[in-house]
Amino acid sequence: MRDFATLFDLDGVVFDTESNYTRFWAEKGEKYFPEIKNFSQIIKGRSLSNILESYFDDYKSDWAEIEKDLYEMEEGMTFPYIAGVENLLKQIHEADIPICLVTSSDAVKMQTVLKSRPEIEEYFPLRVIGSDIKNAKPAPDCYLLGAKKCNMPANRCIVLEDSLAGIQAGRSAGMKVVGLSTTVGVEELEGRVDKIIPDFRSFSLDDILEILEK
Secondary structure (H helix, E strand, O other), X not given: OOOOEEXXXXXXXXXXXXXXXXXXXXXXXXXXXXXXXXXXXXXXXXXXXXXXXXXXXXXXXXXXXXXXXXHHHHHOOOOOEOOOHHHHHHHHHHOOOOEEEEOOOOHHHHHHHHHHOOOHHXXXXXXXXXXXXXXXXXXXXXXXXXXXXXXXXXXXXXXXXOOHHHXXXXXXXXXXXXXXXXXXXXXXXOOOOOEEEOOOOOOOHXXXXXXXXX
């Protein structure tokens, strides 16, 4: 049972928080890039530093303000779990399966999360955050590092993701990918992942094993 590892994204997979980021980046998109449609969706899954460097290069004087606004929003957020995820996490731990949190969030965000949900430290003793890697999602670096932390080859890892950038990162790393339709629609996920689920209420460790053995 321990010959594979599970790699979880955070927002939209463990926590039902993506709507907060959609509103935040939609507002920034309207302010800075009114010509770009669906800006909040385009940047999904990317780290803050990657978003700023990729899109706000002409607005470097505003980086500190954008960062401040984001951290203030996160400080006021609640972190409700995606339905069924706690049960799956417990199954994984009881089976002694390697598990790693792989998120584009930075250290400040993770401190906010741990203050609100200290049990995350027990659920995910291994973690990869945005500052741990050079190339952010959709590059595979974060998931490859997650596999390394779990001491598992990439082809024996399964990724649980919600963003297109994260799904591409998992695929590029050579891993199986489960896509949650919490951020983008089912039609956008089709053909990109090994299985699509709305949440974890009807998804168990047996389903993970079935996907890995296909």
